[in-house]
Amino acid sequence: xxxxxxxxxxxxxxxxxxxxxxxxxxxxxxxxxxxxxxxxxxxxxxxxxxxxxxxxxxxxxxxxxxxxxxxxxxxxxxxxxxxxxxxxxxxxxxxxxxxxxxxxxxxxxxxxxxxxxxxxxxxxxxxxxxxxxxxxxxxxxxxxxxxxxxxxxxxxxxxxxxxxxxxxxxxxxxxxxxxxxxxxxxxxxxxxxxxx
Amino acid sequence: xxxxxxxxxxxxxxxxxxxxxxxxxxxxxxxxxxxxxxxxxxxxxxxxxxxxxxxxxxxxxxxxxxxxxxxxxxxxxxxxxxxxxxxxxxxxxxxxxxxxxxxxxxxxxxxxxxxxxxxxxxxxxxxxxxxxxxxxxxxxxxxxxxxxxxxxxxxxxxxxxxxxxxxxxxxxxxxxxxxxxxxxxxxxxxxxxxxxxxxxxxxxxxxxxxxxxxxxxxxxxxxxxxxxxxxxxxxxxxxxxxxxxxxxxxxxxxxxxxxxxxxxxxxxxxxxxxxxxxxxxxxxxxxxxxxxxxxxxxxxxxxxxxxxxxxxxxxxxxxxxxxxxxxxxxxxxxxxxxxxxxxxxxxxxxxxxxxxxxxxxxxxxxxxxxxxxxxxxxxxxxxxxxxxxxxxxxxxxxxxxxxxxxxxxxxxxxxxxxxxxxxxxxxxxxx
Numbered sequence: 001x002x003x004x005x006x007x008x009x010x011x012x013x014x015x016x017x018x019x020x021x022x023x024x025x026x027x028x029x030x031x032x033x034x035x036x037x038x039x040x041x042x043x044x045x046x047x048x049x050x051x052x053x054x055x056x057x058x059x060x061x062x063x064x065x066x067x068x069x070x071x072x073x074x075x076x077x078x079x080x081x082x083x084x085x086x087x088x089x090x091x092x093x094x095x096x097x098x099x100x101x102x103x104x105x106x107x108x109x110x111x112x113x114x115x116x117x118x119x120x121x122x123x124x125x126x127x128x129x130x131x132x133x134x135x136x137x138x139x140x141x142x143x144x145x146x147x148x149x150x151x152x153x154x155x156x157x158x159x160x161x162x163x164x165x166x167x168x169x170x171x172x173x174x175x176x177x178x179x180x181x182x183x184x185x186x187x188x189x190x191x192x193x194x195x196x
Numbered sequence: 197x198x199x200x201x202x203x204x205x206x207x208x209x210x211x212x213x214x215x216x217x218x219x220x221x222x223x224x225x226x227x228x229x230x231x232x233x234x235x236x237x238x239x240x241x242x243x244x245x246x247x248x249x250x251x252x253x254x255x256x257x258x259x260x261x262x263x264x265x266x267x268x269x270x271x272x273x274x275x276x277x278x279x280x281x282x283x284x285x286x287x288x289x290x291x292x293x294x295x296x297x298x299x300x301x302x303x304x305x306x307x308x309x310x311x312x313x314x315x316x317x318x319x320x321x322x323x324x325x326x327x328x329x330x331x332x333x334x335x336x337x338x339x340x341x342x343x344x345x346x347x348x349x350x351x352x353x354x355x356x357x358x359x360x361x362x363x364x365x366x367x368x369x370x371x372x373x374x375x376x377x378x379x380x381x382x383x384x385x386x387x388x389x390x391x392x393x394x395x396x397x398x399x400x401x402x403x404x405x406x407x408x409x410x411x412x413x414x415x416x417x418x419x420x421x422x423x424x425x426x427x428x429x430x431x432x433x434x435x436x437x438x439x440x441x442x443x444x445x446x447x448x449x450x451x452x453x454x455x456x457x458x459x460x461x462x463x464x465x466x467x468x469x470x471x472x473x474x475x476x477x478x479x480x481x482x483x484x485x486x487x488x489x490x491x492x493x494x495x496x497x498x499x500x501x502x503x504x505x506x507x508x509x510x511x512x513x514x515x516x517x518x519x520x521x522x523x524x525x526x527x528x529x530x531x532x533x534x535x536x537x538x539x540x541x542x543x544x545x546x547x548x549x550x551x552x553x554x555x556x557x558x559x560x561x562x563x564x565x566x567x568x569x570x571x572x573x574x575x576x577x578x579x580x581x582x583x584x585x586x587x588x589x590x591x592x593x594x595x596x597x598x599x600x601x602x603x604x605x606x607x608x609x610x611x612x613x614x615x616x617x618x619x620x621x622x623x624x625x626x627x
Contacts, residue, residue, distance in 0.1 A: 096510075131593055132555060134535035134548050134577055135402055135622060136447040136460060137504050137511055139423070140467045140488040143444055166422060167444060171400035171621070176373070178575065178595050 089191040090174075091149055092184065095130075096141065098148040108149060111191050112156035119159060125149050126190040127167040128174070130183035135170055142167035149189045230610040236354060238297040239270040239290060243314060244280040245303040253314055256343025257299065257350070260361040263387060264351060265609030270295060281315065290321040297321065299350060310335055314342050318350055328353045340390060358584040360625075361386060365580075365589060366394070366404040366413055367600065367623040369615065381415060383430070386582075386589075386625070388600070388614040394428060395435075403447055403622050407454050410627045414438075414448040414457055425459060427474065439472060449493045449501075451518075458482070458492035458501055458518075469503055471518065482520050493537045494518070495562070502526070502536040502545055502562075513547055526564040535578065538562060539585045544605070546570075546579040546588050557590045559605060570607040580625045589613075589623050 089111065091104040100108055115121055127142030146165045153163060173186045240258040242249035261267040276289040281302040290298050301316030311333055318328040330349055334342035341362060348359030366383045379401040384391040395401065399418035406413055407427075414427045423445045428435035439445040443462035450457060457472045469482040469492045483489040487507035494501055498518065505514050505523060513536040514523035527533040532550025539546070542562060549558035549567055554574035558567040575593035582589065587602045598612040599620035 132575065133511070133532060133550060134491060134504065136491045137488065137534045139402075139444055139446050140460070140462075140490050143462060143467070144488070165443065168400060168418065169402075171370075171379075171402060171418070172377070176619075178593065 089193075091189045091191075093145055093187040093189075095132075095183075095187070098141070098144040100148060100152050105152075108152045109156060112153045112158050115153065115158040115162050116156065119162070122162045122164065122194045124164045124166055124192045124194065126172075126192055127165070127169075128172060128186055128188050128190070129170045130186045131170045131173065131178070132183065139167050139169035139171075142169045145187075145189050149191070230608065233606075233608055235266055235268045236297065237270065237295050238267050238299065238350075238354075239275065239293075239295050240299045241275065241278060241285075241301070242272070243301040243303050243316070247280060249278070249280075250303055252339050253301065253303070253343045253346065254299075256340055257347045259387060260344060260347035260359075261350065263611055264359075264361075265604055265611070266351070266355055281317070285319055285321065287319070287321040287324045295321055297327070297354065301346075306333060312336065314346060316346060318353060340385065344385065357586060360582045360584050360587070363583060364626040365600070365613075365623055366406060366626070367591075367615070368401045368404060368415075368621045369599075370400075370619055370621060381413070383413075383626075384615070386602075386613070391615070394430065405448055405450060405624045406626045407450050408452055408627055409454055413624075414450065416446050416448065425457070427457075438474060443467075444490075447491045451494055452496055452498045458494060460490040460492070469501065469516070480520075482516060482518065483523060489523075491535050495538050496540060496542040502538060504534040504536065513545065527560070527567065528564075529560075529567045533558070533567070537579055537581060539581050539605075540583060541585055544585075546581065548577050548579065554594075557588060557603065559588075559607075568607065570603045570605070571601075571610070576601075578622050580623055582625050583627050589625050591620050591623055593619065 088107045091100060091107050093099070094101065111123070115123065125146040127144070127146030129138035129141045143165060146167055150163050150165060154160065170186070174188065175182050175185050238261060240254045240261070242251065243253045244250065258269045262269040270293065274293065276293055277286055279285055279300065281300055285298045285300060298319045298321050299316055300319070301314055304313050304315060306313055312335070314332045314334060316330060317326055319325070320327050328349060332342055332345055344362040347361040351357070351359035351361070363386055364383050365386055366381065369380045369382060370377065372378050378396060378398060380396045381394040381401050381404055382391045383394060394413065397417060397419045399421065402416040404413050404415040411431060412427055412429050414425060416423055417426055420440070422440065424440035425438050425445045425448050426435050427438050438457065439459055439461070441461050441463035444460055444467050447460040448457045455474060457474060459470050459472055460467050461470050462468070466486050466488060468484060468489045471480045471482055472478070482492070482501065483503070485505070485507055487505055488511070489503055489505045491504040492501040500515050500517055502513055502515050503523065504511050508525065510531045511534045512525060513527040513533050514525050516523040526545070527547070530549055530551050532555070534548050536545045536547040538544070544559055545562050546557060546559050549556050549569060556569045556573065556576050557571045557579050558569050560567045570588065571590065573592050573594055576590050577593065578591040580589045585605065587604055589600065589602050591599055592601055593599070598614060600613040600615050600623055601610060602613065603610045
């Protein structure tokens, strides 16, 4: 609390004179500066500055967090390549459902045949959800879809060891947008073959 | 004139010039979409420095106060006078303008050359008295935070509640498509300013949540092409992988004492709730069911957890003792209730409520009952309470909107938070 005696700059007489001079120069400079800023379009200027600052401050985090990977998401190479029965690798689902719809049974069967005939091949079943609803519930839903496809593949003779389950929930949409046509394409399981 | 004094002076003046170049347009950042009731009129005069108005502090304070929905800030163009401290405002002049409170302040140099002080007085111009006078020390590069601290003091003095302008939000932003997609975990001021990157990854980052001491963030990262839960220290940047079982490792929630994390794991079959001792590494299972159990969130007393379960066919909220036992269903209103979170006083639960019109933020008593909808968007999700319990932060996925917004718990006041670039996934408010 300082109200009775507000704090003041501690200056000697010499500094006081300098200060007065600086003060008037300062007023002019600040006016120039303010005018300058507004004429340059303050918002963009500031936006770029902000990015720069965050890039700098993020250096530490980025160091901890920048990752490179040996395999890309679709590093499927020749396994089950185009022309093979496993060329189709995406199964789509209904809202909040993990049922493999009849129209996608042939896709599952094609991949089941490939995997049964190639016991050394293995695949990751990536489960996905549309963006609606909470993200962690959608992770659970994506896993349920991947498990549903896994069960279906196993029934057709695919070995347990050939399959891995991974749910990305709504985090990796196949396409962006906020309407049913988009959501339909995002409720899916992608079968991703591992190299070799 | 001694060289040291001269340098000090140059430094001070240079600093003020820098401050002058701070965003004077900060008040433009506040994008109030729906006003609250009974907002108090207040005028925040430009803080003076060396007898000239400085553009640095008052816009931040004005923007914070206006952005709380509890105040209507008088535009500078309507100021009837512009006195500088230590002069008093002419109370009758401000009364005539319909004002109730006036803030007047100045910036002075401290005895340490890198410290400045913001001195201010809050006047009640109706009663013609001083409500509050304070001196806030700050460093030049912390000017915005000094403004937030002053706004907190004014807010507390006039509303009786804790101000939350000097707190932060954490969120994940995703941009780009396919192989160019990048996920960033950021923390920013609650007005969206001063964003700082905590980590980036080409693989998804999810569900950031602040530790109760505000020093760490727990989050889910898919950087190893599998889900894992990490705890990262914000000060040092050090991070620790605390959970990487096969299957889902998700939905981290800190116990109120900061020693445990509630998690969702599917290592034993379907997703269930577990409690992990962060230091001990001990793991205790809380729920056991073939259905989905996820999104556990602690009650403030640490005794129970609210969670999402579809054991009844559709996702609904349940509450379970942190010791385990049978979950008790809380929500019966609607076909979709998920992501429940307790208010800081433990008396309310906010959630995502799905209905015909879309997904909205709902609020109900912690014991269950009717759900009051606070928002009206199509895809409003990820509710997080402000530490004073007065506001709920949430994400808006629908196009044509800013991705983050906040709403007062009575639903009457709404505000967008400006975030640059990408869509925003998940948000958490610091303690």
